[in-house]
Amino acid sequence: MAKQPVFKKVLQVGIVVHDLEKAVRTYADDFGIGPWQFYNLDKSNMHDMKMRGEKAEFSMKVAFTDLGGVQLELIEPLDESIYSDFLREHGEGIHHIACGVRNFEETMASMQKKDIKVLLEGTTSAGMGYVYLDTTDALSCITEIYRIPENLQYIPPDKTYP
């Protein structure tokens, strides 16, 4: 066994949906899960976006809530991306888990050594970097990790529900 776990903690479960508004209403109104924070993520508030290593533009609507210490993320793709690929190939479903790491740069170096490719990456306008690692073959799932700058100020959501 490697000396230290590459991933320390499950932070988030990411679920791709066709209709974000409908999904959030069902979670909140029928199952009491929420409140949800909505964001539109696109080139207006994300930069350094790449898909499979190539510069790319993509956009999605997302909503976040906390479920007992693990974040749920619902994602509705608005154009072509790994999310729309997933919807087409699998239908709605759990797309990834995001995991905490000790050190983002060290983890990325370790992934490169293992020849783990990056599926998608970007940085939010608040400076938070995110990378989807193609651990599909190795770990049978996609994993996301974050580069969290010191003193990260979270951007306010576009809206919340309820």
Added chain:
Amino acid sequence: MAKQPVFKKVLQVGIVVHDLEKAVRTYADDFGIGPWQFYNLDKSNMHDMKMRGEKAEFSMKVAFTDLGGVQLELIEPLDESIYSDFLREHGEGIHHIACGVRNFEETMASMQKKDIKVLLEGTTSAGMGYVYLDTTDALSCITEIYRIPENLQYIPPDKTYP
């Protein structure tokens, strides 16, 4: 929003794989994630097994580890079940999340009212009941809940790795 969340907490992420031994070795040897506890689950140590409401027999090899407070479960189906269906339709991937609930029986009653069907259910020889709820349409994922008897004695694993 409903007064109380039906699901309180993400307890587990369940991942279906073709080859459990290989998957666990990769998680542990290459990514430092483990140790894993292995179980063979079949009619010798599970009872009251049903699939989609019908009495059924099915068997699988599973392995569990903790990743920062959330359990990872890797599942290799050994015969026909919702897991082999998933493998055939989707390939390897994240199959379900298991969530903590306030009260198992109340939750089941609330699910029946919402017409949420049960995909799979059973009870382990230690007396722990588990139910997979078909929340695919409602929540865009499958959710599992547990009936945990007082003084549950966990059964010892068949083996651990590493």
